[in-house]
Amino acid sequence: MIYxxxxxxxxxxxxxxxxxxxxxxxxxxxxxxxxxxxxxxNYVLHVTIKGTINPETGFVxxxxxxxxxxxxxxxxxxxxxxxxxxxDFMQGKIVSTENISxxxxxxxxxxxxxxxxxxxxxxxxxxxxxxxxxxxx
Amino acid sequence: MIYxxxxxxxxxxxxxxxxxxxxxxxxxxxxxxxxxxxxxxNYVLHVTIKGTINPETGFVxxxxxxxxxxxxxxxxxxxxxxxxxxxDFMQGKIVSTENISxxxxxxxxxxxxxxxxxxxxxxxxxxxxxxxxxxxx
Amino acid sequence: MIYxxxxxxxxxxxxxxxxxxxxxxxxxxxxxxxxxxxxxxNYVLHVTIKGTINPETGFVxxxxxxxxxxxxxxxxxxxxxxxxxxxDFMQGKIVSTENISxxxxxxxxxxxxxxxxxxxxxxxxxxxxxxxxxxxx
Amino acid sequence: MIYxxxxxxxxxxxxxxxxxxxxxxxxxxxxxxxxxxxxxxNYVLHVTIKGTINPETGFVxxxxxxxxxxxxxxxxxxxxxxxxxxxDFMQGKIVSTENISxxxxxxxxxxxxxxxxxxxxxxxxxxxxxxxxxxxx
Amino acid sequence: MIYxxxxxxxxxxxxxxxxxxxxxxxxxxxxxxxxxxxxxxNYVLHVTIKGTINPETGFVxxxxxxxxxxxxxxxxxxxxxxxxxxxDFMQGKIVSTENISxxxxxxxxxxxxxxxxxxxxxxxxxxxxxxxxxxxx
Amino acid sequence: MIYxxxxxxxxxxxxxxxxxxxxxxxxxxxxxxxxxxxxxxNYVLHVTIKGTINPETGFVxxxxxxxxxxxxxxxxxxxxxxxxxxxDFMQGKIVSTENISxxxxxxxxxxxxxxxxxxxxxxxxxxxxxxxxxxxx
Numbered sequence: 166m167i168y169x170x171x172x173x174x175x176x177x178x179x180x181x182x183x184x185x186x187x188x189x190x191x192x193x194x195x196x197x198x199x200x201x202x203x204x205x206x207n208y209v210l211h212v213t214i215k216g217t218i219n220p221e222t223g224f225v226x227x228x229x230x231x232x233x234x235x236x237x238x239x240x241x242x243x244x245x246x247x248x249x250x251x252x253d254f255m256q257g258k259i260v261s262t263e264n265i266s267x268x269x270x271x272x273x274x275x276x277x278x279x280x281x282x283x284x285x286x287x288x289x290x291x292x293x294x295x296x297x298x299x300x301x302x
Numbered sequence: 303m304i305y306x307x308x309x310x311x312x313x314x315x316x317x318x319x320x321x322x323x324x325x326x327x328x329x330x331x332x333x334x335x336x337x338x339x340x341x342x343x344n345y346v347l348h349v350t351i352k353g354t355i356n357p358e359t360g361f362v363x364x365x366x367x368x369x370x371x372x373x374x375x376x377x378x379x380x381x382x383x384x385x386x387x388x389x390d391f392m393q394g395k396i397v398s399t400e401n402i403s404x405x406x407x408x409x410x411x412x413x414x415x416x417x418x419x420x421x422x423x424x425x426x427x428x429x430x431x432x433x434x435x436x437x438x439x
Numbered sequence: 440m441i442y443x444x445x446x447x448x449x450x451x452x453x454x455x456x457x458x459x460x461x462x463x464x465x466x467x468x469x470x471x472x473x474x475x476x477x478x479x480x481n482y483v484l485h486v487t488i489k490g491t492i493n494p495e496t497g498f499v500x501x502x503x504x505x506x507x508x509x510x511x512x513x514x515x516x517x518x519x520x521x522x523x524x525x526x527d528f529m530q531g532k533i534v535s536t537e538n539i540s541x542x543x544x545x546x547x548x549x550x551x552x553x554x555x556x557x558x559x560x561x562x563x564x565x566x567x568x569x570x571x572x573x574x575x576x
Numbered sequence: 577m578i579y580x581x582x583x584x585x586x587x588x589x590x591x592x593x594x595x596x597x598x599x600x601x602x603x604x605x606x607x608x609x610x611x612x613x614x615x616x617x618n619y620v621l622h623v624t625i626k627g628t629i630n631p632e633t634g635f636v637x638x639x640x641x642x643x644x645x646x647x648x649x650x651x652x653x654x655x656x657x658x659x660x661x662x663x664d665f666m667q668g669k670i671v672s673t674e675n676i677s678x679x680x681x682x683x684x685x686x687x688x689x690x691x692x693x694x695x696x697x698x699x700x701x702x703x704x705x706x707x708x709x710x711x712x713x
Numbered sequence: 714m715i716y717x718x719x720x721x722x723x724x725x726x727x728x729x730x731x732x733x734x735x736x737x738x739x740x741x742x743x744x745x746x747x748x749x750x751x752x753x754x755n756y757v758l759h760v761t762i763k764g765t766i767n768p769e770t771g772f773v774x775x776x777x778x779x780x781x782x783x784x785x786x787x788x789x790x791x792x793x794x795x796x797x798x799x800x801d802f803m804q805g806k807i808v809s810t811e812n813i814s815x816x817x818x819x820x821x822x823x824x825x826x827x828x829x830x831x832x833x834x835x836x837x838x839x840x841x842x843x844x845x846x847x848x849x850x
Numbered sequence: 851m852i853y854x855x856x857x858x859x860x861x862x863x864x865x866x867x868x869x870x871x872x873x874x875x876x877x878x879x880x881x882x883x884x885x886x887x888x889x890x891x892n893y894v895l896h897v898t899i900k901g902t903i904n905p906e907t908g909f910v911x912x913x914x915x916x917x918x919x920x921x922x923x924x925x926x927x928x929x930x931x932x933x934x935x936x937x938d939f940m941q942g943k944i945v946s947t948e949n950i951s952x953x954x955x956x957x958x959x960x961x962x963x964x965x966x967x968x969x970x971x972x973x974x975x976x977x978x979x980x981x982x983x984x985x986x987x
Contacts, residue, residue, distance in 0.1 A: 166711070166713060167674050167677065167678075167708060167709070167710055168708065168709040168710070168711075169674070169706070169707075169708055170706070170707050170708075170709070171705060171706060172704065172705040172706070173705075174429070174430075176341050176342060176343050176429065177341050177342060178315040178339070178340040178341050178342040179342070181497070194496060194501075195496075196503065197381070197382035198382060200382050200383065200384070202315070202383070202384035202387055202388055203315040203340050203342065203384050204313050204314050204315050204342055204381075204382040204383060204384065205313060205314060205315040205316075205340065205341055205342005205343055206313050206342055206343065206344050207343050207344040207429055207430075213709075218672075218674045218675065218678070222605060222606075222670065222672070223592070223669070223670030223671070223672030223674055223675045224672055224674060225674060227605075228706060229607065244334070244341075245334035245335065245337050245341040246337065246339070246341060247337070247339035247340050247341065250339055251339055258497070259496065259497030260497070261492075261496070261497030261498055263441050263443070263492050263497055263498060263499060264492065264497045266441065267441075267492070292311070292313065292344055293311075293344075293446065294445060294446045294447075295443070295444070295445060295446070295502060296443075296444050297441060297442065297443055297444075298441070298442040298444070298487075299441055299442070300440070300442075302440060303985070303987065304948050304951065304952070304982060304983070304984050305982065305983040305984070305985075306948070306980070306981075306982055307980070307981050307982075307983070308979060308980060309978065309979040309980070310979075318771070331770060331775075332770075333777065350983075355946075355948045355949065355952070359879060359880075359944065359946070360866070360943070360944030360945070360946030360948055360949045361946055361948060362948060364879075365980060366881065395771070396770065396771030397771070398766075398770070398771030398772055400715050400717070400766045400771055400772060400773060401766065401771045403715065404715075404766070430720065431719060431720045431721075432717070432718070432719060432720070432776060433717075433718050434715060434716065434717055434718075435715070435716040435718070435761075436715055436716070437714070437716075439714065448977070448978075450889050450890060450891050450977065451889055451890060452863040452887070452888040452889050452890040453890070455634070468633060468638075469633075470640065471929070471930035472930065474930050474931065474932070476863070476931070476932035476935055476936055477863040477888050477890065477932050478861050478862050478863050478890055478929075478930040478931060478932065479861060479862060479863040479864070479888065479889055479890005479891055480861050480890055480891065480892050481891050481892040481977055481978075518882070518889075519882035519883060519885050519889040520885065520887070520889060521885070521887035521888050521889065524887055525887055532634070533633065533634030534634070535629075535633070535634030535635055537578050537580070537629045537634055537635060537636060538629065538634045540578065541578075541629070566859070566861065566892055567583065567859075567892075568582060568583045568584075569580070569581070569582060569583070569639060570580075570581050571578060571579065571580055571581075572578070572579040572581070572624075573578055573579070574577070574579075576577060585840070585841075587752050587753060587754050587840065588752050588753060589726040589750070589751040589752050589753040590753070608792070608793035609793060611793050611794065611795070613726070613794070613795035613798055613799055614726040614751050614753065614795050615724050615725050615726050615753055615792075615793040615794060615795065616724060616725060616726040616727075616751065616752055616753005616754055617724050617753055617754065617755050618754050618755040618840055618841075655745070655752075656745035656746060656748050656752040657748065657750070657752060658748070658750035658751050658752065661750055662750055703722070703724065703755055704722075704755075729908070742907060742912070743907075744914065806908070807907065807908030808908070809903075809907070809908030809909055811852050811854070811903050811908055811909060811910060812903065812908045814852065815852075815903070841857065842856060842857045842858075843854070843855070843856060843857070843913060844854075844855050845852060845853065845854055845855075846852070846853040846854075846855070846898075847852050847853070848851070848853075850851060
């Protein structure tokens with residue numbers, strides 16, 4: 166079993182808030198992240214897949230295929246977007262880094278299967294000081 | 303003459319567009335950066351000042367004073383903000399990295415003077431692949 | 440289960456040596472790290488906690504709480520300190536990165552419990568080329 | 577159980593191809609990496625070992641010993657080399673990052689045993705966007 | 714005057730040697746870099762241009778245009794290539810980082826002019842510990 | 851004229867204080883950096899030299915020679931040392947990053963001359979957020 170990680174980046178706007186809470190409660194809970202006018206980040210995404218080495222190619226999967234899948238199913242929906250209002254798999258959810266990582270997992274898991282490998286981990290850095298990892302359970 | 307650089311970071315939303323242009327022209331010129339729903343970045347700011355070493359302290363300026371000035375006059379106005387709508391010194395301007403660097407220069411120049419040093423350079427990284435530097439002229 | 444990592448930094452002096460060994464044996468075993476006049480590092484600490492997402496907030500824990508706990512119980516005791524002589528939880532121990540990681544684990548474990556999550560890993564980088572990880576067992 | 581990681585680097589040439597395939601098939605499968613004239617990388621290697629802390633020294637192993645073993649058995653065979661033609665443990669294999677990581681594992685495993693610890697993971701970054709991890713099974 | 718820097722990367726093979734010197738003299742002068750079987754690097758290129766801000770757009774140049782020029786005139790000729798044998802602007806030259814930086818300058822200078830800006834600096838990192846800068850004179 | 855930069859690192863202890871000031875004044879001026887028990891850093895040093903390319907070798911200077919000079923005249927005096935008490939060229943000075951950069955300049959300037967190049971800049975990072983540059987005047 167070999168683990169392959171591909172790094173991708175996306176720049177997006179978001180806001181942490183609940184529509185069913187008033188501004189004061191949102192501010193108390195989410196701090197400056199609840200700014201109604203949005204803020205944003207350069208998110209760094211590390212997607213790790215696992216599988217066996219194909220003896221024909223020396224690859225678990227062809228990185229070009231992996232990169233294309235990440236771009237098509239994840240990056241295009243997040244990069245230069247407002248995650249709260251534009252990213253389909255985040256609608257109706259609080260846009261925390263935790264929830265984004267679960268959202269990306271759910272989108273990617275079947276796609277990685279189609280490549281003949283298995284999704285192992287989704288890791289997202291929101292800033293250089295904070296990151297979240299999700300292993301699907 | 304010694305040059306001192308302090309790194310600060312701010313996470314903000316912005317949009318590149320002109321209100322006097324239609325969406326198609328904005329899109330053609332600014333690409334995905336013109337998204338009307340905003341996007342954002344983790345901007346990295348490097349502020350370089352220059353001055354002579356104070357023989358009493360071995361410092362050009364006390365870094366605590368420099369850091370406080372940067373926080374009070376620049377970072378508080380940008381971090382977790384929408385630069386287009388909330389940052390006072392960017393109102394009425396296209397929020398390009400070029401224009402942000404000039405805006406920060408204009409705000410900081412007199413403040414650094416008060417510390418007994420001179421502003422030398424404002425550098426802003428928008429992503430790991432792009433940065434802008436301004437020397438005041 | 441989601442894993443959240445917070446990065447913190449501390450700059451400290453230390454020395455690797457045993458008081459019950461002579462200088463020659465200390466030097467042979469610990470090399471330049473045994474310098475009786477101390478040396479120091481910019482240590483980088485990654486603390487990883489795990490827990491479930493609170494559906495009310497989208498958070499495992501509020502990062503502000505996590506950061507405050509790390510500052511109060513760990514960073515204040517290490518940053519700009521001499522770890523050998525000043526850090527309470529390292530007294531009587533060889534100040535290797537291995538032992539620092541165990542010391543931090545022991546201090547942090549009950550504190551993370553109080554936040555409603557579980558400490559998963561303590562990771563310390565002593566230099567860009569060496570790091571240590573401890574999972575509590 | 578403590579995990580210790582040492583980072584090393586090597587700059588090498590390589591090529592992805594199969595001698596039993598024609599150029600067109602190599603190009604289709606391996607893309608620009610199949611260039612018959614070679615290309616190269618600054619590979620970054622992270623070797624993680626695990627073991628218990630020796631109470632005499634506070635170390636799992638002496639990092640000088642670990643570093644020497646990595647240099648002698650791995651780095652000398654890869655750095656400033658053509659991996660396809662010069663690295664003994666890669667002869668007859670497709671020089672993918674996956675296969676290099678397995679090759680390094682096989683070379684290192686008995687050497688780490690001799691140091692009184694156990695090899696836990698070999699991680700290789702080929703570029704800043706791609707890395708491979710192998711845990712020996 | 715504003716300075717804009719774009720970072721690009723290329724992975725290439727090269728060798729430092731002179732065909733008119735014997736192997737011993739090449740080895741003495743160039744060390745392991747003279748390996749006849751090639752080695753390689755992940756080169757990091759920073760291209761800095763300067764110009765005035767276009768008040769219509771807030772840009773010195775459109776970064777998409779700058780990136781396209783860098784790809785077409787520089788990166789395509791270096792990435793996944795053998796610089797000694799395949800890069801047209803390096804033929805007949807010793808492939809030192811110094812000479813690569815001059816070669817890139819000469820190729821880029823007229824292209825940046827066409828974009829309405831001026832090339833200011835070419836910087837190349839060969840490894841994380843060494844870089845070269847050229848300002849055209 | 852080409853500029854070559856070599857990165858080196860040293861881990862050292864230091865303290866900011868004046869023996870002719872009392873502890874309260876030292877603390878007020880230098881903060882936690884005045885800790886009488888020392889603290890320390892992983893300093894990162896970038897030394898930039900300038901010169902013309904030797905057409906015989908493609909080098910300004912042989913990097914092996916530059917690296918050896920840096921090690922012998924600078925790094926050996928700083929790495930794993932207490933800069934206040936052990937580094938000859940810092941005796942009697944306040945050990946600020948500013949003063950270290952001037953001290954290194956004065957030591958290195960004649961040595962770089964002997965290599966046939968000229969020292970251009972000494973840059974020292976004390977932490978990831980602060981660095982100092984000195985150009986010799």
